Amino acid sequence: MNAMTPRVDSIKSTNVRPKLPMALRAVRGTLRLAGYLAPAAADGWAARAFITPRQARRSTGGRALARPPxxxxxxxxxxxxxxxxxxxxxxxxxxxxxxxxxxxxxxxxxxxxxxxxxxxxxxxxxxxxxxxxxxxxxxxxxxxxxxxxxxxxxxxxxxxxxxxxxxxxxxxxxxxxxxxxxxxxxxEHFARGAAALLGLRPARTEGMLRALTPIVGQPIERxxxxxxxxxxxxxxxxxxxxxxxxxxxxxxxxxxxxxxxxxxxxxxxxxxxxxxxxxxxxxxxxxxxxxxxx
Structure with a gap:
């Protein structure tokens, strides 16, 4: 996922529906509109976003190794x-x-x-x-x-x-x-979770999964x-x-x-x-x- 997509583990299960970050609300709105106007482009964008990590976050419990890599x-x-x-x-x-x-x-x-x-x-x-x-x-x-x-x-x-x-x-x-x-x-568990965070409708979720195949080289079900x-x-x-x-x-x-x-x-x-x-x-x-x- 890219910088506009939240980490899967950043949304915690509570009895109160969490307020979505403004950036994510904007992405959801854009994707929803694109899904109607240019569904193939929206599917491809979501697929690429799913396999694009943001900058790694260092563990707070990790030790820094003195020697360089x-x-x-x-x-x-x-x-x-x-x-x-x-x-x-x-x-x-x-x-x-x-x-x-x-x-x-x-x-x-x-x-x-x-x-x-x-x-x-x-x-x-x-x-x-x-x-x-x-x-x-x-x-x-x-x-x-x-x-x-x-x-x-x-x-x-x-x-x-x-x-x-x-x-x-x-x-x-x-x-x-x-x-x-x-x-x-x-x-696929993570892909569908990312699609849900992005607010994709069922048809666009399936479209995102299909769009992953040529990018990854194999169907995600594999x-x-x-x-x-x-x-x-x-x-x-x-x-x-x-x-x-x-x-x-x-x-x-x-x-x-x-x-x-x-x-x-x-x-x-x-x-x-x-x-x-x-x-x-x-x-x-x-x-x-x-x-x-x-």
């Missing part, structure tokens, strides 16, 4: 990469409109435990290049980092970073294990973690908070049910982003990995 070539230009610690390499993948700071608590714990923790900013996020970030592009970026920094002992991914990691794995990225924190089941999960060979651990308002718990349950031999642990009171800083969550992720040297 190094850069590797990604699908839309250089990707900023940081590493700390020594030992087996684990990749840490942040979520939508965030950056590597979100994963700092987890990465630091793994580095202290004897792993080499590699964090990076996804395409079109943070200090990495790119303007738009459809899931296949995010997946290619993850695969590029794994290829440059590997061999990789595993991935710890948050939110849409988990979905992109699963796509990368379905397309050939081999890792022995993955931890998915607050991971969604379906990209991007479902549980569809790929049945063919996964990596061990998987799903960590989710029951009160997650961005990605409902049912998404993790569906993914875990489809992923052979996977585990799921449910927490509460941690929401969608606070879960990344919780000591019990960090310990669960660490426990899922064998001790370095084993």
């Amino acid at each position: 190094h850069f590797i070539e990604g699908p839309a230009g250089p990707l900023a990469v940081w590493s700390e610690g020594e030992g087996p390499t684990v990749l840490f993948v942040h979520g939508w409109e965030r950056d590597h700071h979100d994963m700092a608590g987890l990465a630091g714990a793994f580095a202290a435990a004897g792993y080499r923790a590699v964090s990076f900013d996804l395409t079109a996020h943070g200090r990495s290049a790119g303007k738009r970030a459809p899931l296949p592009v995010l997946a290619k970026g993850i695969a590029a980092v794994a290829s440059a920094e590997g061999p990789v002992a595993g991935i710890v991914a948050h939110s849409i970073g988990g979905a992109a990691s699963a796509i990368a794995m379905s397309e050939g990225l081999e890792v022995p294990r993955i931890v998915l924190v607050g991971g969604p089941n379906s990209a 991007f479902k973690v549980d569809s790929d999960a049945a063919h996964m060979r990596a061990a998987a651990l799903f960590l989710h908070s029951a009160d997650d308002r961005v990605v409902p718990l049912a998404h993790a349950q569906k993914n875990a049910a489809a992923w052979p031999g996977s585990e799921i642990r449910v927490f509460d009171g941690l929401g969608h982003n606070r879960i990344l800083q919780d000591p019990a969550v960090i310990a669960a992720a660490l426990d899922f990995f064998p001790a370095p040297g084993e």
